[in-house]
Amino acid sequence: MKKYLFIVVIMLFGFASIFANPLEKIQGIVSYSESTTVFFDSEANAMLWIETQDDFMSQREAPALQRRIFAAAMENLIPNMSMIVTLGSDFCVMITRVPNSGQSCLVLFVRGEITKLWQY
Secondary structure (H helix, E strand, O other), X not given: OHHHHHHHHHHHHHHHHHOOOXXXXXXXXXXXXXXXXXXXXXXXHHHHHHOOOHXXXXXXXXXXXXXXXXXXXXXXXXXXXXXXXXOXXXXXXXXXXXXXXXXXXXXXXXXXXXXXXXXO
16 A cells, blocks of 8 residues: 555656646746756757747857856856766757746757857
8 A cells, every 4th residue: 555655646746747837927926947958969950949949049149258157157066067968969958947037048068068058
């Protein structure tokens, strides 16, 4: 009986996390975050997909200095970040969306190095 209860609790937790993405136009949301990691077979295909992310493409791309600062911060928070993002492919796009201004970001990693960065 305990096994079944444990499985039901795990399934409820799993479904809650899968379907927890807030929808637009819902009043009363205090906070949310949405993270997506997509691996591609080439940089060209990654860039084609990035161009479909309108909320980021409407913003100016971050300059090289800001990318280096962002990369250093990522390495401090997550050691070996450059190795981790190459596990799926050499071309990785990471997107984080949050309600706080200036904290949503889209990052393109090419062979573990940040080559493109947008924030809003």
